[in-house]
Amino acid sequence: MDELPGALGTSASLALRLGQAIFSVASLLFMCLDVEFYSYTAFCFLVTIMGLDIPWSLTLALVDAFSVFVKRPSPQPGIMSIVVIGDWVLSFLTLAAACSTASVADLLITSSGPFCVGKLCSRYQLSAAMAFLSWFLSLASSIFNLWLLPSL
């Protein structure tokens, strides 16, 4: 296997995965520290997707860390395919959740109803921004892994 930066098992990939996990956790915290999120479908969707994203990123970060610091296993095309498909699906879902959250937060702010008590709506916006950053890193990982796949 060529040492493609960003593909599974490299230090760049480890950095990407850790970034995804950190942004996902930040997005989840901004959303969940308030208890009102479950009254909006879009926010529940974001929480669900982030709950899928975090374990996925952390598991692959562990695999990368093992590969970087301990021993580089020979890549298995089957496992790589699963990683690529999972990455793409999660990347689409993260984008969908981020867009839903952003548009609902925007609507709540412009409608100027009794929804935005205190700094609540800015927190929703921050949560959406973190989800977008997480999506961006996840897309980068997906593209690098997809690039590597035909050479296996």
Added chain:
Amino acid sequence: MDELPGALGTSASLALRLGQAIFSVASLLFMCLDVEFYSYTAFCFLVTIMGLDIPWSLTLALVDAFSVFVKRPSPQPGIMSIVVIGDWVLSFLTLAAACSTASVADLLITSSGPFCVGKLCSRYQLSAAMAFLSWFLSLASSIFNLWLLPSL
């Protein structure tokens, strides 16, 4: 070039492109026949993206029709790369617009305020559904063209 079904210049691709254009036009009509869409950011976003989607799909449908019915030009890797990149970018934007519209329409319905006069909100939902279908076909086109790219 192998005759990969669904790649640029085949009849399957022509069908996919026509489907995208039809669903995009339907989504635009469901949204725009009402004049209130511009008061919501998400709906303006959907209209913008559909306005990009329709000429893109129709242009590529024309290319496919020419290739199927008149004469098959030899594929150029440069042009194929532009088509693949444009497809992916538009596919992501369509997904984003569809999700935003769906979540805002859902919020308007559940908030049961004075927003949904008549059948307005069902029309927003239908528009989002059409945008999702258009995204699905656009994703299929992108995957087929991406698959073809390394063999050029």
